[in-house]
Amino acid sequence: MRVSYNWLQKYVDLKIPAEELARRLTLxxxxxxxxxxxxxxxxxxxxAQVLAAEKVAKSDHLSLCRVDAGAVxxxxxxxxxxNVRPGLLVACAKVGARLPGGLEISARKTFGVVSQGMxxxxxxxxxxxxxxxxxxxNDLLPAGTQLGQDVADALQLRDEVIVVELTPNRGDCLGMIxxxxxxxxxxxxxxxYPNLAYEENGGQAADLISIEVTDAKLCPRxxxxxxxxxxxxPSPLWMQKHLLAAGMRPINNVVDISNYVMLEMNQPLxxxxxxxLRGQKIIVRPAEPGEMMTTLDGKARKFLGGEILxxxxxxxxxxxxxxxxxxxxxxxxxxxxxxxxxxxDPVSIRRTARRLGIPSEAxxxxxxxxxxxxxxxxxxxxxxxxxxxxxVTACVGAVDVYSEPPVPVKVxxxxxxxxxxxxSNFEPLEIKEVISRLGFGQETIAPGVLQVSIPSYRRDxxxxxxxxxxxxxxxxxxxxxxxxxxxxxxxxxxxxxQLLRRFKMLxxxxxxNEAVNYSFIHPREADLLRLEAGHPWRHYLxxxxxxxxxxxxxxxxxxxxxxxxxxxxxxxxxxxxxxxETGMVFLPAADYAAQVQPQEILTAAFLLAGRxxxxxxxxxxxxxxxxxxxxxxxxxxxxxxxxLNFQACRAEYLHPGRSAAILLDSLPLGVIGELHPQVAxxxxxxGRVIVAELALEPLFLAALGRxxxxxxxxxxxxxxxxxxxxGSDAVAECHIEAAIxxxxxxxxxxxxxxxxxxxxxxxxxxxxxxYALEFREDSRTLTDQEVDEAFAAIVRVLxxxxxxxxxxxxxxxxxxx
Numbered sequence: 001m002r003v004s005y006n007w008l009q010k011y012v013d014l015k016i017p018a019e020e021l022a023r024r025l026t027l028x029x030x031x032x033x034x035x036x037x038x039x040x041x042x043x044x045x046x047x048a049q050v051l052a053a054e055k056v057a058k059s060d061h062l063s064l065c066r067v068d069a070g071a072v073x074x075x076x077x078x079x080x081x082x083n084v085r086p087g088l089l090v091a092c093a094k095v096g097a098r099l100p101g102g103l104e105i106s107a108r109k110t111f112g113v114v115s116q117g118m119x120x121x122x123x124x125x126x127x128x129x130x131x132x133x134x135x136x137x138n139d140l141l142p143a144g145t146q147l148g149q150d151v152a153d154a155l156q157l158r159d160e161v162i163v164v165e166l167t168p169n170r171g172d173c174l175g176m177i178x179x180x181x182x183x184x185x186x187x188x189x190x191x192x193y194p195n196l197a198y199e200e201n202g203g204q205a206a207d208l209i210s211i212e213v214t215d216a217k218l219c220p221r222x223x224x225x226x227x228x229x230x231x232x233x234p235s236p237l238w239m240q241k242h243l244l245a246a247g248m249r250p251i252n253n254v255v256d257i258s259n260y261v262m263l264e265m266n267q268p269l270x271x272x273x274x275x276x277l278r279g280q281k282i283i284v285r286p287a288e289p290g291e292m293m294t295t296l297d298g299k300a301r302k303f304l305g306g307e308i309l310x311x312x313x314x315x316x317x318x319x320x321x322x323x324x325x326x327x328x329x330x331x332x333x334x335x336x337x338x339x340x341x342x343x344x345d346p347v348s349i350r351r352t353a354r355r356l357g358i359p360s361e362a363x364x365x366x367x368x369x370x371x372x373x374x375x376x377x378x379x380x381x382x383x384x385x386x387x388x389x390x391x392v393t394a395c396v397g398a399v400d401v402y403s404e405p406p407v408p409v410k411v412x413x414x415x416x417x418x419x420x421x422x423x424s425n426f427e428p429l430e431i432k433e434v435i436s437r438l439g440f441g442q443e444t445i446a447p448g449v450l451q452v453s454i455p456s457y458r459r460d461x462x463x464x465x466x467x468x469x470x471x472x473x474x475x476x477x478x479x480x481x482x483x484x485x486x487x488x489x490x491x492x493x494x495x496x497x498q499l500l501r502r503f504k505m506l507x508x509x510x511x512x513n514e515a516v517n518y519s520f521i522h523p524r525e526a527d528l529l530r531l532e533a534g535h536p537w538r539h540y541l542x543x544x545x546x547x548x549x550x551x552x553x554x555x556x557x558x559x560x561x562x563x564x565x566x567x568x569x570x571x572x573x574x575x576x577x578x579x580x581e582t583g584m585v586f587l588p589a590a591d592y593a594a595q596v597q598p599q600e601i602l603t604a605a606f607l608l609a610g611r612x613x614x615x616x617x618x619x620x621x622x623x624x625x626x627x628x629x630x631x632x633x634x635x636x637x638x639x640x641x642x643x644l645n646f647q648a649c650r651a652e653y654l655h656p657g658r659s660a661a662i663l664l665d666s667l668p669l670g671v672i673g674e675l676h677p678q679v680a681x682x683x684x685x686x687g688r689v690i691v692a693e694l695a696l697e698p699l700f701l702a703a704l705g706r707x708x709x710x711x712x713x714x715x716x717x718x719x720x721x722x723x724x725x726x727g728s729d730a731v732a733e734c735h736i737e738a739a740i741x742x743x744x745x746x747x748x749x750x751x752x753x754x755x756x757x758x759x760x761x762x763x764x765x766x767x768x769x770x771y772a773l774e775f776r777e778d779s780r781t782l783t784d785q786e787v788d789e790a791f792a793a794i795v796r797v798l799x800x801x802x803x804x805x806x807x808x809x810x811x812x813x814x815x816x817x
Contacts, residue, residue: 003162004245011180012189018160024186029473033163038245040152041126044097047149050088056111070148078115083133091120091135091151100126128250140237161245169460171368175266185437196380198387202228202395214285216403218308222284222342223376225383226395232332236389254330257385267378268362272328274336279313295323307352321349321366323358341379343372371457409454413467421468422480434474499700506638510631512580517561520551525560528682529653541588541598554586558605563683577609605693628690641703645734653679662694670694718776719787727804729767743797744790750774768807
């Protein structure tokens with residue numbers, strides 16, 4: 001941001017030099033990069049008056065001028081400008097003068113006459129690009145100006161520009177008035193705001209123009225005012241100087257005033273030739289795909305759809321917030337101008353400006369967000385300047401489409417919290433004085449609590465810590481002691497984070513390699529997994545600005561990433577695949593509403609494929625369902641979550657009959673099984689692929705709820721019994737085991753399945769299950785009768801509940817050695 005020191009002085013009475021102001025702004029958080037002297041980049045150029053001008057013989061355009069430059073004798077100067085005439089006050093470069101670019105003026109003989117200097121145009125002095133004639137100063141010089149006085153001093157051309165490097169959150173300081181507020185706070189001065197008063201006598205604006213906004217999200221406010229009887233011409237010199245200091249080229253009064261107000265109030269404006277607006281209406285709407293218009297740079301623009309277009313009754317006339325169109329351009333023939341001040345969606349403006357390749361000062365401000373409450377104020381300021389300096393007739397009122405004024409932001413500030421965060425000891429009166437200097441409203445709502453009303457132009461302040469930062473920068477960062485805050489705490493992992501870290505270390509101990517994949521996937525993954533049309537995973541969250549189509553949806557499962565990882569490894573002849581991954585999956589809201597935050601679930605996924613490497617004791621077989629089941633059970637037991645159950649289930653992407661649901665007690669956690677052959681083929685995977693996926697949060701909560709399960713070594717011996725039962729193979733083994741544990745009571749400490757047999761002589765449709773049971777009491781040795789009673793209860797429950805009958809029993813006592 002280029003800040004003109006002279007311009008800034010219009011709002012704040014600065015009694016310090018530019019260097020000191022830059023230093024104070026830097027201490028207040030607005031760091032300056034450099035200070036650039038501008039204007040008056042010449043010497044020896046004085047105010048002079050043309051006394052006489054006669055045509056030079058043998059020349060069709062040169063004139064011999066007698067010029068009073070404040071010396072004893074007039075100067076003879078040859079001039080080729082068409083507007084030279086007696087009585088004209090001019091900028092005269094005397095012999096020895098230096099002009100921008102290093103040109104030095106010397107006496108030269110032309111047509112037999114020695115020219116003793118040069119009468120300068122604005123271009124030759126670096127003021128503007130105007131070189132149509134010599135610079136006429138009659139209406140520019142202040143009263144009391146003496147002939148021979150330095151032109152730069154007489155016209156106050158010299159200025160200093162402070163280049164301020166703004167942080168992204170301070171987009172408000174792209175406006176001079178907001179920067180003046182900062183300068184007033186930094187210097188202790190007061191701010192003077194522009195006078196917006198002017199007469200309106202040109203008819204009701206609402207009767208002359210209608211405005212319609214079809215999408216309030218893209219354009220929450222659109223204000224417009226109309227002026228008549230305008231004459232296009234140059235803008236005032238002081239305005240041209242300020243624009244040049246800010247890095248903008250003066251063009252004409254209408255364009256210059258529009259740019260001046262944008263720089264002053266941080267509100268971009270756009271001007272339309274009212275007569276060229278077909279139907280005398282403005283329609284703000286999204287562009288249709290393939291729609292086209294020609295912008296002011298003469299280029300035909302084709303839109304993808306969704307860009308903000310400003311249209312008249314027949315079609316687009318402006319790319320909203322980016323660039324105007326040729327259809328409504330203000331020209332020298334324009335006599336009526338419609339002035340637009342709007343607030344546009346920052347994301348849409350940024351996307352459009354980047355795609356069209358036409359970023360501008362206006363689009364920059366819209367991207368950072370303008371003060372929506374300031375739109376009509378900026379519009380009135382432009383009309384006031386046009387009335388004052390162009391003599392226009394202002395129409396009455398504005399046409400203002402304002403969808404919903406923003407709710408005023410109020411933030412509570414605790415004095416104690418300020419000092420806790422900063423490690424300071426500021427008194428409440430000091431803090432209130434800072435808030436007052438910033439121009440924020442304040443009210444004490446409780447002892448030690450100040451409610452601060454945030455102005456609409458300070459969009460960066462929404463939280464208490466934002467206000468605390470304001471106190472710090474205004475009081476001075478150097479006043480904050482270099483000590484740790486009293487409430488400083490040592491960071492650390494939460495219990496869940498510690499469990500996750502342990503879980504991953506245990507997975508690595510099981511021989512698994514951790515994979516890390518993007519959270520973004522291709523929408524076609526649902527097809528590769530053979531998911532049914534109504535499967536929840538088909539309702540994915542689409543990314544609004546994806547890097548590519550392959551990463552255009554948020555993942556709802558970790559499996560696609562692992563399957564692609566496996567395919568890449570197999571393609572490179574890595575034939576022993578043991579992968580795991582942990583991360584978030586993202587499930588849309590129940591009604592798939594885009595505005596509702598998705599549910600994020602911490603998940604773990606596993607994949608085994610191929611066969612282990614050959615070892616000294618022979619070639620191992622392929623990985624199978626039980627290989628991964630054992631790993632998952634071991635991980636759950638190792639973190640203390642308890643025993644998992646597995647129950648047959650069906651999943652479209654798993655092999656029928658070789659898949660199971662993973663349960664913790666009766667709570668479903670996920671699934672495990674062999675990948676369906678068709679899915680494996682879709683992912684270009686050969687052979688058997690075993691996968692599992694489960695939610696980690698319930699597992700971790702169970703582990704944390706059980707606490708530390710470590711116990712002393714048992715002091716009393718255990719009694720062991722074997723039990724073999726026969727029954728229907730339709731009953732899940734996990735149900736049999738659960739019934740045994742429940743019936744055995746508190747003294748049953750261990751249940752282990754050690755045999756499953758379903759061959760003859762076992763009848764078809766049945767199977768034999770054999771378990772090793774361990775009974776123990778911590779405080780004494782169990783009697784045979786107690787063990788027999790528990791055993792009998794187990795047999796009775798299995799027979800009554802599942803019709804499983806006792807096949808054979810074996811009883812042996814194994815006292816602990």
